[in-house]
Amino acid sequence: MIMARPKPIEEIIDEIKDFNKVLIAGCDGCVTVCEAGGVKEVQVLASALRLYFTKENKRMEIDETSLTRQCDKDYLHELLDKIDDYDAIVSLACGAGVQFMAEMYRKKPIFPGVDTCFIGVTEERGVWAERCQACGQCILASTGGICPISRCSKRMLNGPCGGSEKGKCEISPDTDCGWHLIYERLKELGQLDFFAEPTDPKDWVSSRDGGPRKIVREDVRL
């Protein structure tokens, strides 16, 4: 899932302070799971903003809504009727949702309400961690199901660097060494032979380095 974190409220105040009627739009998808942009967060943000603008004696109407998914046109359409009631929208969806909203409602200023961080998992309530960098050419089959690209700080492909110490990465004692994990898992699976051969330089064309990416699948297209 895509993990995000709420933007500091000061930043949002600054984004919208010159408008009079603003809609806060949440997303029921990923950002709800990571408790950054769902209905609950919309309510809290809207309420805090109302408190602020009321206290400042500034005329400001803040409304709340949440869409099933902002990365989907059908759901974005739901705003069609009311979008013109607002001067601006603060979208609490991930960066993709914010942009899709902006694409659909070209004349409305759309502001991001969260900082989109990574593709990851909920390790425990309140703790989210990165697991994938969407490199577009998954190599998990040979790395014991643990991704060296997202979990090694230097995205090494041939094993741990010289800074790995007691299972932790050289950058911080709070960060697991991805390669230590890979090694342990390969050992458990009896797959250490995967480690023997050098891995060739990776083709990053399928990653961000190839420019904005697109998947087109004729088998699913209408």
Next chain:
Amino acid sequence: MRLRYPTNIKIIKVPCSGRVAIIHMLKALEEGADGVIVAGCLEGDCHYQSGNLRAKKRVIYVQEVLEKIGMEAERVAMYNLSAGDGPRFAEIAREMTEKVKELGPSPIKNAKKLASKKSKVEVAA
């Protein structure tokens, strides 16, 4: 036993302080409350294990939000007391009322009054 506590306090009963969400505290302030007390059981005594600890974290969160938007964080407070401790509750209520008095009325209440006056004038004009 009848205890005296300030009459300007409105009590909202919930089964556990863990039930109090961030939005409830914010809403109370939005409605013009001068302060909000979340009264939970003593730490370690929660019937639902950690309801009061979670409430405490939420209170801290609201306090941080208030600070960021330029309001006094002390308008929201968490207290822990045992369920039957009426005298302690009365004491807390008095304490909070004193604190809020020191801070003065909520800026929201004032702004709202001002806004409604303004709109009245507008209507009259």
Next chain:
Amino acid sequence: MNTTTPSKLEKILAEGHFAVTSECGPPRGVNGEVVEEKANLIKDHVDAINVTDNQTSVVRLCSLAACIRIKQMGLEPVLQMVTRDRNRIGIQSDILGAASFGIDNILCLTGDHQHFGDHPQAINVFDLDSTQLIQTVKLMRDEGQLLGGFEMKERPNMFIGAAANPFADPFEIRVARLAKKVAAGCQFIQTQCIYNMEKFKTWMQQVRDQGLHEKVAILAGLTPMKNVGMAKYMKNRVPGIDVPDEIIERLAAVPKEKQADEGIKICIEQIEELKEEEGIRGFHIMAIEWEEKVPEIVEMAGLYPRPTVEISAN
């Protein structure tokens, strides 16, 4: 023994001498003479001089420029190259540039994370890792090809080295890592600085068990301690360095003004001991901002004078 490149370092190793290398860190400024001064301090006592590549991710005068200066002094540079800051385009370009100045040795490294340095805000590259950098240099040299497939008319003819850290974790994988680098084409290794002799020897035993010592020339890395403070710092703060308590106790046992001498003494004893270790082919003495001590160490360790070798002009 046959050599494959014009490298003097390779030649010395091939003739069966213990090789001695050292390193010099370029300045954080434009004064290239600093490099020359450092090189002059050690030039008669070492066979080749490594130039670090923005070590610990601190911006310094570039390794390539400093290597060119050293080469132009008639000395033998080892170009250290990390994959942190350049992608394969920049890396291959720098290798060609280095070769055009007759730089015959390269040390292929991944590099410290930028988190440690003076620009933690920087983006990192890591298009390749150290093993893949070895593969790249080998491809350029042996196949005359760039990674993209372009066939070059002339090839960079470099002696390829890498680092190995026997003290990092997981220990069990360290020899496998070395084996991979050797399989990728690595010809010499400079190890992380050794303080824990016992662990190092265990590692060497595993290296020998796999016959790797016959495929790659291992130079033992050594860094003399200036004082007990440095020893403690290295133990506690530098990831991947293993300083046993005995070393700290030994330094702490002598008065402060004698600690530097003690540090040098430990270093020399280590060299003497490692000379007996099968598979050790030389020493890489990293006297950090203490280059002037290298001659003394080399002499006292019985590694002086350095052998002269015939270098065939190519």
